[in-house]
Amino acid sequence: MRTIDNVVEVRRPRPAAPAPRTERPALLWWGWAAVLFLLYAAVGVRRQALIRTTGYDLGIFEQAVKAYAQLRAPVAPLRGEGFNLLGDHFHPVLAVLAPLYRLAPTPYTLLVAQAALLALAVVPLARRAHRVLGRRAAHVIAFGYGLSWGIASAVAFDFHEVCFAVPLVSFALEALALRRWRLAVALGAPLLLVKEDLGLTLAAIGGYVAWQGRRTLGLATAAAGLLGSALEFKVLMPFFSPAGTYAHAANLEPGHGSLLATLAMAPLDAVRPEVKATTLVLVFAPAALIALRSPLAWIAVPTLGWRMLSQNPFHWGTSFHYTAVLMPVVFAALTDALAPYRRAGDALARRHVRASLATTAAVTLALIPSFPLAQLVHRSTWRSTAHIAAARDLLRRIPDGATVAASNRLVPQLTARTDVVLFPTYPVHWRLYDTGEPVPPPTARWIVYDPVPAESWPYPPGYWPYPKERQEAELRKAERAYGYRIVARRDGIVLLRR
Structure with missing residues (x-):
C-alpha cells in the first residue's frame, strides 16, 4: 500500500512593506x-x-x-x-x-x-x-x-x-x-x-x-x-x-x-x-x-x-x-x-x-x-579690532539722553540712547538750508569724530559723508569757535564736550 504523505505547505508571512514616506x-x-x-x-x-x-x-x-x-x-x-x-x-x-x-x-x-x-x-x-x-x-x-x-x-x-x-x-x-x-x-x-x-x-x-x-x-x-x-x-x-x-x-x-x-x-x-x-x-x-x-x-x-x-x-x-x-x-x-x-x-x-x-x-x-x-x-567679519574697542570705550563715556554730533558710522551706536545728529552737519532748522542765512553754532553737547571709515561699500571710496578735510576743519572750528574741548582721544577717534 502506497502511502502518499500529505505535504502541508506552510507560507511564511512576508515582511510588511515599509510605510510610504510622509511628505511634508x-x-x-x-x-x-x-x-x-x-x-x-x-x-x-x-x-x-x-x-x-x-x-x-x-x-x-x-x-x-x-x-x-x-x-x-x-x-x-x-x-x-x-x-x-x-x-x-x-x-x-x-x-x-x-x-x-x-x-x-x-x-x-x-x-x-x-x-x-x-x-x-x-x-x-x-x-x-x-x-x-x-x-x-x-x-x-x-x-x-x-x-x-x-x-x-x-x-x-x-x-x-x-x-x-x-x-x-x-x-x-x-x-x-x-x-x-x-x-x-x-x-x-x-x-x-x-x-x-x-x-x-x-x-x-x-x-x-x-x-x-x-x-x-x-x-x-x-x-x-x-x-x-x-x-x-x-x-x-x-x-x-x-x-x-x-x-x-x-x-x-x-x-x-x-x-x-x-x-x-x-x-x-x-x-x-x-x-x-x-x-x-x-x-x-x-x-x-x-x-x-x-x-x-x-x-x-x-x-x-x-x-x-x-x-x-x-x-x-x-x-x-x-x-x-x-x-x-x-x-x-x-x-x-x-x-x-x-x-x-x-x-x-x-x-x-x-x-x-x-x-x-x-x-x-x-x-x-x-x-x-x-x-x-571673511575672517574680518568674525573678529573685532583695536579700533572698534577704542570706539566703544569712548562712546561709553557719553551719558544716556545726551545730545551728540557723531561721525556717520558711529551714529547707529548712539541712536537708541541719545539724541544724535550727523557730524559735521550740526542740527539746524530746515529753513536755514536754502535761505543763505548764517547757520547757528552747534547745540549738541558732545562731538565724537572718527576719521577712519570701516569700508567704502556701497559708496565709492572717499564719498561719504564728507571729504576728510572738511570734517577736520569743522572739528578745529568746534574747538576754537564753539567752546568744545577734547576729553579723550584713542586710535584717531576724538571725543569732545562743550
Missing part, C-alpha cells in the same frame, strides 16, 4: 525661510557689531521707529531739526515695528526684523515651485532667491522700509499665479503704505489682473495704485515735509529740458550709461533670462523704469537696497515660465527645465563672491 512639503519652504533668516540676521548683526552700519540710513530709520514707539510723529533729527520722515519717503508701515522696538530699543531690532521679512518672502516662491516643478526645483528657486545679489545688497546696507514690500510682492505673485485675483489685490494694497513709488507696482498688479480677464477689479486696482502714488508725491509728502515740497523731486526732473523730450528719449536713457544696461541684465541673469518669457515679469517694469530714468546715479547700479523688491518677481516669473515645459512631460521639455534650473544655481553661485553675503566667510 511645508518643511521645505519654512526650512528655507529659517535658514535664510539666520543668514541675513548674521550679516546685519555683525555689521552693527563691527561699526559698519551708518547713520544714513540705519540711524534715520531708528529715530523714526523710536519716535513711533514713544507715540510721537516720526521726526528724524539726522535729516534736520524737526524733520518729519514722512516728508522724505512715505512709509507709515514703519509704525508696525514700534511695539517691538519698545520691548527692545536697539538698532538690532530693526536689523533682525528686516532679516525675518526678507526670509519670509521665500515661502510663496518655494511653495509655488514645489507644486508646479517639483521638490528639486523648489530648492533651486529658494536657493536662487535667498542668495541673490539683490537681496544680499539690501541685507548688507543697514535697514530700509522696502523689506516690508518684498514679502508682500512675493505672496501677491503666488496669488496671481493661482488666479486668486482678490487675494493678490489685497496683498498688494499695503504697498501704498511702504513707499511712494510702490503704488506703481500695485498698478502693475492691477494691469496683470485686468489682462487675465478680471477687468473691473484689475482696472480699479491699477487706478488705485496710480492715484495713491500721485497723492503721496503731490500732497502727503509735501504736507509732512518741513520744506513743503517732495524732498527728492530733483531725481524726477526731466532729463532733456521738457517732459515730451524726456519721454521720447526714455528708451535710450534707460540703457545708458552702460551701468544701466548691466543692471538690467543682472536683474534677470539669476533666472537665465527665462523669467522674461512670463508676463509676471512685467510687474518689475515700474521699479526698473523709475530707477533707470532717475537723475540719481545711485539708482542705476547694483548697490544699495533698490533691487530687493525685484527678486521675488524674477523667481516667480521663472517658475511661471518653466511650468508649461513641466506639464508637457516629454524628455526634451524635462531637459530644458533641468538645464534652466542648473543655470540658475550656477549664476547664483558665480555672483555670490561679488556681493555682500560673501562677508560671512
Whole structure:
C-alpha cells in the first residue's frame, strides 16, 4: 500500500512593506525661510557689531521707529531739526515695528526684523515651485532667491522700509499665479503704505489682473495704485515735509529740458550709461533670462523704469537696497515660465527645465563672491579690532539722553540712547538750508569724530559723508569757535564736550 504523505505547505508571512514616506512639503519652504533668516540676521548683526552700519540710513530709520514707539510723529533729527520722515519717503508701515522696538530699543531690532521679512518672502516662491516643478526645483528657486545679489545688497546696507514690500510682492505673485485675483489685490494694497513709488507696482498688479480677464477689479486696482502714488508725491509728502515740497523731486526732473523730450528719449536713457544696461541684465541673469518669457515679469517694469530714468546715479547700479523688491518677481516669473515645459512631460521639455534650473544655481553661485553675503566667510567679519574697542570705550563715556554730533558710522551706536545728529552737519532748522542765512553754532553737547571709515561699500571710496578735510576743519572750528574741548582721544577717534 502506497502511502502518499500529505505535504502541508506552510507560507511564511512576508515582511510588511515599509510605510510610504510622509511628505511634508511645508518643511521645505519654512526650512528655507529659517535658514535664510539666520543668514541675513548674521550679516546685519555683525555689521552693527563691527561699526559698519551708518547713520544714513540705519540711524534715520531708528529715530523714526523710536519716535513711533514713544507715540510721537516720526521726526528724524539726522535729516534736520524737526524733520518729519514722512516728508522724505512715505512709509507709515514703519509704525508696525514700534511695539517691538519698545520691548527692545536697539538698532538690532530693526536689523533682525528686516532679516525675518526678507526670509519670509521665500515661502510663496518655494511653495509655488514645489507644486508646479517639483521638490528639486523648489530648492533651486529658494536657493536662487535667498542668495541673490539683490537681496544680499539690501541685507548688507543697514535697514530700509522696502523689506516690508518684498514679502508682500512675493505672496501677491503666488496669488496671481493661482488666479486668486482678490487675494493678490489685497496683498498688494499695503504697498501704498511702504513707499511712494510702490503704488506703481500695485498698478502693475492691477494691469496683470485686468489682462487675465478680471477687468473691473484689475482696472480699479491699477487706478488705485496710480492715484495713491500721485497723492503721496503731490500732497502727503509735501504736507509732512518741513520744506513743503517732495524732498527728492530733483531725481524726477526731466532729463532733456521738457517732459515730451524726456519721454521720447526714455528708451535710450534707460540703457545708458552702460551701468544701466548691466543692471538690467543682472536683474534677470539669476533666472537665465527665462523669467522674461512670463508676463509676471512685467510687474518689475515700474521699479526698473523709475530707477533707470532717475537723475540719481545711485539708482542705476547694483548697490544699495533698490533691487530687493525685484527678486521675488524674477523667481516667480521663472517658475511661471518653466511650468508649461513641466506639464508637457516629454524628455526634451524635462531637459530644458533641468538645464534652466542648473543655470540658475550656477549664476547664483558665480555672483555670490561679488556681493555682500560673501562677508560671512571673511575672517574680518568674525573678529573685532583695536579700533572698534577704542570706539566703544569712548562712546561709553557719553551719558544716556545726551545730545551728540557723531561721525556717520558711529551714529547707529548712539541712536537708541541719545539724541544724535550727523557730524559735521550740526542740527539746524530746515529753513536755514536754502535761505543763505548764517547757520547757528552747534547745540549738541558732545562731538565724537572718527576719521577712519570701516569700508567704502556701497559708496565709492572717499564719498561719504564728507571729504576728510572738511570734517577736520569743522572739528578745529568746534574747538576754537564753539567752546568744545577734547576729553579723550584713542586710535584717531576724538571725543569732545562743550
